[in-house]
Amino acid sequence: MDALIEVAERQIGGGVVQSINARDLHAFLGSRADFSTWVKQQIERARLQQNRDYLIHKKVEQLPSGAKSRNEYFLSLDSAKHVGMMSRSERGFQIRDYFLECERRYHADGAGVAAVLQDPAALRTLLLGYSERVVTLEQENSALRPKADFHDAVVEATNCQTVQQVAKVLGTGPNRLFDFLRKHSILMPGNLPHQQHVNAGRFRVVEGHYKDRHGDRQTYTRTLVTGKGLAFIQRRLSESTG
Template structure:
């Protein structure tokens, strides 16, 4: 199945960036939800920043079916790849691959003609390395988002006895910490739990194996001053 999404150049901030129409992407993904609601949901879900990952344009004189002023969203190619991936569908994967191919072709078109085969091979290797690094950055960003989601879920694994992991509880109260900080706070929670004679629980974490969970009162006492600094 072919993909019909035009790549355009649009001014975002001080740079001229390749962008795609949100409406065309919405149509290609076959989304049932209305465009505006879908676009806002993708922006929130992908944590996209206006005038960096997308631009919002108001269509003067045009009204939606509800009588509201109609807006258009144009996403960068990078944001478009994220949206395709987040859709979790085969079509989303095809759209993402399409954007990657567009980027590869654009890079190839800007490369100068090189006659020396060794130099040409070096340039090709550098281009491939750049693509690998970009993919690794994308994967690292997505992994961080997944870790946050897991941390929030794990925070609710033992709600009946008010036990939570450090990562889970910090996300639950809206004050997330990194893994190293969580480990340091965990040692303090463990010491305080033993001092007060409170049970230290265990939770299976897909990232770190078995990790400890602590009573909510312990977490409140340890995390409050740490996260307020």
């Protein structure tokens, strides 16, 4: 399906809904009226309510002559369908059908996710697919302070996971995964990654510090797996068992 107008999720009316920028709709319908006048007329004709059917966002642009602000109107997909139909033009019917198809696909995808959540194997695949977007629990709960210095480095290493965490996502044991990574020359005998994999963005190595029983400061390292590395490991595991 060709994208006639960009559709994006936005918070309107107390919930996240599909929406479009009214300027894009104005341009698509080919209206010759000034946008500001046109959008206010559509809101009145369709009896749309602000913060229920649409929202207004003030955008400030820096121009050579100084700052200039303008209002951006974002319409829910339902509201945009009404506006399209009210134009009584061929393009109005075309955009209505497009929005209907967007809604159908959106709800179909939502049903698919619900089904995946009931299937552990499918859920694991979903987690791998979205691994680049995962935020670790340390980042989500800033109220919890780490008990050791290496946790600070883990928090800074956005979207990284320990090998133990990766093993859990992949449905295997950590010792088995460490053995696999060493056997395939991904990790060295000390469980640090080979430099080529660090350079490829698959792993990060962070340093931690602790005081031994004599009060001396000691340093140690820990291997973290990036989202890219997680997908790489999963692919190598699949190839070895395929």
